[in-house]
Amino acid sequence: MSVDPYTRLDPDLPSFALASQDTADGAPYADRHYSGRFGVPGGEDASPQLSWSGAPAGTRSFAVTVIDPDAPTPSGFWHWGLVDLPADTTALPTRAGDPAAELPGEAFQLRNDAGLVGYLGAAPAAGTGLHHYYTAVHALDVESVRELGVGEDSTLALLHFVIRGHVLARAVMAPTGEPRS
Numbered sequence: 302m303s304v305d306p307y308t309r310l311d312p313d314l315p316s317f318a319l320a321s322q323d324t325a326d327g328a329p330y331a332d333r334h335y336s337g338r339f340g341v342p343g344g345e346d347a348s349p350q351l352s353w354s355g356a357p358a359g360t361r362s363f364a365v366t367v368i369d370p371d372a373p374t375p376s377g378f379w380h381w382g383l384v385d386l387p388a389d390t391t392a393l394p395t396r397a398g399d400p401a402a403e404l405p406g407e408a409f410q411l412r413n414d415a416g417l418v419g420y421l422g423a424a425p426a427a428g429t430g431l432h433h434y435y436t437a438v439h440a441l442d443v444e445s446v447r448e449l450g451v452g453e454d455s456t457l458a459l460l461h462f463v464i465r466g467h468v469l470a471r472a473v474m475a476p477t478g479e480p481r482s
Contacts, residue, residue: 303433306370306377307473310465317355319438319472323395324349326474330434334476336422338415341481348381348398348420349476353391353438357469360388360440364464366457367420371432379457380434381420382411384446407445411457418453423478433475440470 307314324330332343351365363386372378381398387406396402398420400410413421425432441464443449449463 303371303431303435303475305473305475306368306435307437307471310461311468311471314468315357315470317353317357317438317440317470317472319351319353319436319474321352321436321474321476322350324474324476326476328476330423330476330478334422335478335481336424338417338421339424341422341424343481344422344424346398346420346422347396348393349436350395351393351397351436351438353472356388356440356472359442360469361444362386362388362441362446363390364439364441364446364460365393365437366439366460367434367436368457369423369425369432369434371425371429373426373429376458379414380422381413382457382460383408384411384451384460385409385444388444409453411451411453411455411460413457425478425480427480429480432478434478435473435475438472439464439468440472442467442469
């Protein structure tokens, strides 16, 4: 089984509740959450609905990220990054990761590891077994990651590097996906 990549980074970081009407921790993704852009049958690159509660006082914004540490690369594969969600945000609808989605406040999406803006669905390579899609909502003590030097062209690895000292709490769930032909 995959290891939560966030426990290694911040083992004592507080958490809060994260749920989805579309999926659950350890549950398989529905077809629509797979990648049509990568040719997965039935894939629609639809980000799942997310809702959260219990973020700590002092939260000034949220970032949402999805990583597959089971991808056959040394660094995993980043599927989505959405940043600068206002502190009063508590949910995102299905397909909020669409590049043309209307986002609250000054929120914006970063490029995933395919170089595309928005959510890229699951597309596990043949023979790689079960993959875990660690979906994290980060409660931040800054109103904008731009204050930390993160902009539209920043990588998700850079985002995590610069927010590390600014994460007040993190909610994580890991739906799963298997290779499909």
